[in-house]
Amino acid sequence: MFDYNFHWRPVFKSVPDLLDAGLLTxxxxxxxxxxxxxxGLGLAVIRMNMRGPLYWFATSWVELxxxxxxxxxxxxxxxxxxxxxxxxxxxTIVLAGLSFNCAGYLAENFRxxxxxxxxxxxxxxxxxxxxxxxVYTRILIPQVFRIVYHPLTNQLVWAVLMSSxxxxxxxxxxxxxxxxxxxxxxxxFEYFAVTAVIYYVLVKLIxxxxxxxxxxxxxx
Amino acid sequence: xxxxxxxHKYFGALHVxxxxxxxVPKGEVLSVIGASGSGKSTxxxxxxxxxxxxxxxxxxxxxxxxxxxxxxNKLRQRMGMVFQQWNSFPHLTALENVAxxxxxxxxxxxxxxxxxxxxxxxxVGLGDKLNAYPNALSxxxxxxxxxxxxxxxxxxxxxxxxxxxxxxxxxxxxVLDTMRVLxxxxxxxxxxTHEMGFARDVSDRVAYFHxxxxxxxxxxxxxxxxxxxxxxxxxLAKVR
Numbered sequence: 505m506f507d508y509n510f511h512w513r514p515v516f517k518s519v520p521d522l523l524d525a526g527l528l529t530x531x532x533x534x535x536x537x538x539x540x541x542x543x544g545l546g547l548a549v550i551r552m553n554m555r556g557p558l559y560w561f562a563t564s565w566v567e568l569x570x571x572x573x574x575x576x577x578x579x580x581x582x583x584x585x586x587x588x589x590x591x592x593x594x595x596t597i598v599l600a601g602l603s604f605n606c607a608g609y610l611a612e613n614f615r616x617x618x619x620x621x622x623x624x625x626x627x628x629x630x631x632x633x634x635x636x637x638x639v640y641t642r643i644l645i646p647q648v649f650r651i652v653y654h655p656l657t658n659q660l661v662w663a664v665l666m667s668s669x670x671x672x673x674x675x676x677x678x679x680x681x682x683x684x685x686x687x688x689x690x691x692x693f694e695y696f697a698v699t700a701v702i703y704y705v706l707v708k709l710i711x712x713x714x715x716x717x718x719x720x721x722x723x724x
Numbered sequence: 725x726x727x728x729x730x731x732h733k734y735f736g737a738l739h740v741x742x743x744x745x746x747x748v749p750k751g752e753v754l755s756v757i758g759a760s761g762s763g764k765s766t767x768x769x770x771x772x773x774x775x776x777x778x779x780x781x782x783x784x785x786x787x788x789x790x791x792x793x794x795x796x797n798k799l800r801q802r803m804g805m806v807f808q809q810w811n812s813f814p815h816l817t818a819l820e821n822v823a824x825x826x827x828x829x830x831x832x833x834x835x836x837x838x839x840x841x842x843x844x845x846x847x848v849g850l851g852d853k854l855n856a857y858p859n860a861l862s863x864x865x866x867x868x869x870x871x872x873x874x875x876x877x878x879x880x881x882x883x884x885x886x887x888x889x890x891x892x893x894x895x896x897x898x899v900l901d902t903m904r905v906l907x908x909x910x911x912x913x914x915x916x917t918h919e920m921g922f923a924r925d926v927s928d929r930v931a932y933f934h935x936x937x938x939x940x941x942x943x944x945x946x947x948x949x950x951x952x953x954x955x956x957x958x959x960l961a962k963v964r
Contacts, residue, residue: 622811625813627774628805628870632824632825634797
């Protein structure tokens, strides 16, 4: 009933390649998070303070990012823009798609974070003669980051896992690389089993790093 | 000198300030008393431009606070404000709380700002708490921290918005003592307060607010000894 013969040797031989691809996964996830944080902060601030076209632009971004499949968002940057003659490299497609998605989710996290900081903090900063920019960067955002720190970690984990969609636009990150080897050797189960372990370890390392960083960052 | 002329302030349809005329000369300690909702705190927010006004004018040393083109950030550096909720910045130590504005607003060097901060914290009796985070301080200590933070900008005026009314009773004294020290040093102060003892003992003048107007203003001996307005008499009879 179960006559599948496991062949692990080819998988183990390509572990170094898989680990390299894992680094690429991590890289694109972290980069898209950084871009997502910057844009997400901007979107949140726009949505809280502005009306008119900018507000609608930011709101549409958040709505699209959160309410359509991440895969479709990747396809938009890949095949969608491709249809208009704009051909991005697989790396750029994944980076753009993930950043778009992260920015949308993070914008809502940040908005909740800003609302959790009492308005009196803003007033106290202004009353000291600070500009709005200084109030945001020195007083509000540091507090918001503490509030959204764990959601932020979750989003990074999410980005790592979601980057596996990159395989569908020809990006050879961890999943793409696995798929490549698996289809050459037909050891599909073995390859994806090992890759699952690599993803698992990667995520655990991120969670550990996040916990250590929190101890270092939040001493209050 | 703070000059207020014909000030009207609305929150939507609510007419909060209904024609305030008031001069506060340099060196004066003015206490503002009155029932909740009479517009006392709103007046302070209008003076430092945190709330827009609908009619009238407020001038601080000749600068029209609400005129277009007034640099509010510059103006606010001259007016320290202490709020009812002690809003120390929770992510910064006491020293950093106080040193932040001198450094980023006034452009002092890091070392200089920390020196100012240490001095002001000593001034309000928190010399042993320089590296404490606000969550390790009591309400009274946090409120004194807020006072030190405002003083570090070397303001000409200090506005106190019910600085003690959110504190536990046993912590009120230490904050009032700090305010007393400032008054003795000659700081110009407008104190919105429910502390009648403080208003009587420390202020040069007391203004009684009633429904958005100054019902009576005069030296504490007048307000507390022989109030001329029936409204003042009624209010004081209730709070005593």
